[in-house]
Amino acid sequence: EFRAPDRAVGASPLVSILIPAYRADWFRHALKSAQEQSYQNTEIIISDDSPNGEIENIVRSAMTSDSRIRYFRNDPAEGGLNNYLKLYASSRGEFIKFLNDDDAMDFGCIEKMINIFRKHLSVTLVTSRRFRIDEHGNQLPDIPATRTLSEVDVEVEGVSCANALTRSGVNFIGEPSTAMFRKKDLEWVQPHLMSFGGMAAIGAGDVAMWLNLLSRGNLYYIAEPLSTFRVHLGQRQNEPAIQKAGHQTWQGFFFHARRLGLLSTYISYEMKVRVNSVAAWRRISLKRPRSIGQLLREFRVNATLWAKSVLCGQP
Numbered sequence: 001e002f003r004a005p006d007r008a009v010g011a012s013p014l015v016s017i018l019i020p021a022y023r024a025d026w027f028r029h030a031l032k033s034a035q036e037q038s039y040q041n042t043e044i045i046i047s048d049d050s051p052n053g054e055i056e057n058i059v060r061s062a063m064t065s066d067s068r069i070r071y072f073r074n075d076p077a078e079g080g081l082n083n084y085l086k087l088y089a090s091s092r093g094e095f096i097k098f099l100n101d102d103d104a105m106d107f108g109c110i111e112k113m114i115n116i117f118r119k120h121l122s123v124t125l126v127t128s129r130r131f132r133i134d135e136h137g138n139q140l141p142d143i144p145a146t147r148t149l150s151e152v153d154v155e156v157e158g159v160s161c162a163n164a165l166t167r168s169g170v171n172f173i174g175e176p177s178t179a180m181f182r183k184k185d186l187e188w189v190q191p192h193l194m195s196f197g198g199m200a201a202i203g204a205g206d207v208a209m210w211l212n213l214l215s216r217g218n219l220y221y222i223a224e225p226l227s228t229f230r231v232h233l234g235q236r237q238n239e240p241a242i243q244k245a246g247h248q249t250w251q252g253f254f255f256h257a258r259r260l261g262l263l264s265t266y267i268s269y270e271m272k273v274r275v276n277s278v279a280a281w282r283r284i285s286l287k288r289p290r291s292i293g294q295l296l297r298e299f300r301v302n303a304t305l306w307a308k309s310v311l312c313g314q315p
Contacts, residue, residue, distance in 0.1 A: 016093030039111035098176035124217030197256025203246025
């Protein structure tokens with residue numbers, strides 16, 4: 001089911017920056033961060049689900065001086081997942097960089113990620129450290145998902161990374177705005193790119209993409225923060241229905257990761273990393289020291305999921 005395609009990178013490949021838009025509050029800032037990238041061979045595609053014309057006005061104004069922008073006005077609205085899928089289907093680039101309408105990229109984000117793909121042909125997914133910010137742009141404290149994975153740039157072996165991601169239930173790779181990948185590395189996924197093992201990943205579509213990509217190659221983690229993830233009350237992940245669906249999806253990840261050989265037979269959060277392609281692999285642990293109570297709770301959760309997947313044969 002998994003195979004590695006040719007990964008040679010040309011001199012200046014086209015990168016598709018895909019913006020699923022709904023809220024105008026921070027959209028202008030997101031769009032500006034896309035337009036001002038140091039790497040300029042990009043197309044910027046906006047798929048607008050907003051209830052009014054505010055985003056369209058911003059885009060139309062930007063299009064007068066930037067021919068890279070393509071714009072779709074959705075009436076009726078596509079909805080969260082379908083908006084991502086429409087953008088992906090509309091993209092022409094060799095590489096995909098999602099950018100949510102409330103997030104932003106550092107000036108050199110895409111250029112640095114392209115350079116990684118050029119130097120490391122075993123890599124299918126590039127991410128970086130990211131900062132959480134509030135509605136006013138103030139930096140927020142780290143949560144487990146945003147803590148530094150490594151103090152230096154490292155390549156992370158794909159299967160061990162997928163295992164740690166699935167077992168921990170912590171998306172340390174990042175949100176859609178954080179990472180970049182080749183379009184062709186997800187074109188094989190069914191029923192759509194935010195599925196894993198044939199299961200549509202409701203509430204955790206980004207993790208489904210990461211797991212599929214890790215099944216075909218390695219992750220590269222850039223220790224420098226290259227994007228910001230905005231936290232605000234209007235986010236869909238705050239909705240109880242999405243949180244419930246996300247919890248069920250994570251159980252499905254466990255089942256399918258085991259079925260597809262991405263999950264270790266014993267409980268481990270270690271990942272194999274190396275600082276360059278000729279260096280020896282070494283092991284790092286995703287988890288920080290925890291209390292006995294936390295360890296016991298974690299063991300019970302893993303035991304329950306394991307029993308369900310092995311004995312019942314379903315997520």
